[in-house]
Amino acid sequence: xxxxxxxxxxxxxxxxxxxxxxxxxxxxxxxxxxxxxxxxxxxxxxxxxxxxxxxxxxxxxxxxxxxxxxxxxxxxxxxxxxxxxxxxxxxxxxxxxxxxxxxxxxxxxxxxxxxxxxxxxxxxxxxxxxxxxxxxxxxxxxxxxxxxxxxxxxxxxxxxxxxxxxxxxxxxxxxxxxxxxxxxx
Numbered sequence: 001x002x003x004x005x006x007x008x009x010x011x012x013x014x015x016x017x018x019x020x021x022x023x024x025x026x027x028x029x030x031x032x033x034x035x036x037x038x039x040x041x042x043x044x045x046x047x048x049x050x051x052x053x054x055x056x057x058x059x060x061x062x063x064x065x066x067x068x069x070x071x072x073x074x075x076x077x078x079x080x081x082x083x084x085x086x087x088x089x090x091x092x093x094x095x096x097x098x099x100x101x102x103x104x105x106x107x108x109x110x111x112x113x114x115x116x117x118x119x120x121x122x123x124x125x126x127x128x129x130x131x132x133x134x135x136x137x138x139x140x141x142x143x144x145x146x147x148x149x150x151x152x153x154x155x156x157x158x159x160x161x162x163x164x165x166x167x168x169x170x171x172x173x174x175x176x177x178x179x180x181x182x183x184x185x
Contacts (some may be wrong), residue, residue: 005077005079007088009043009076010073013072014026015029024047026047026074026090027043028045029041042085044086045090046087052092052093053065054092056096072096075090075092077091105121105162106159106161107124107131108157108159109121109154109155109157110156111156114151117134117135118132119181120132121160132176133177133178134176142180144183149183161182162178162182163179163181163182164176164177164178
């Protein structure tokens, strides 16, 4: 289908994600951008309420889950500013591949160790999926609305999405470093 109102970047790389009073933006660069007019294209995508942000499985995710280094496909308006980099309204941003430095695990908190700033989760009630997460010093802890919350508010029974390092110890349960903890409703 040929749509002259739509442009796209395939397998682009997120350079940065910005959220502020003036709106939210994702800076994406890529080489596969038909109709963009250059071999290597960098574009600032304006993210609005109607922008669909999807993970690898086509599930909607919040803008705060996007990180520099991720590989994405993006569909955006063909109407672009003449600024450097050009800006356009994003319709769809879909994660193709996350950066190699971290992974995401979803589970329910079963234990919190306040003294060592760590917690243990179990995924899908399967105790073989138990993982102990040690919080990084700069780890973000976010409530279900994406707002910051204190470590003291993490309690057993909460369902969380944890962005963590891709390594794990050989201990039982395995341990890794958590960079971001988000409570899921």
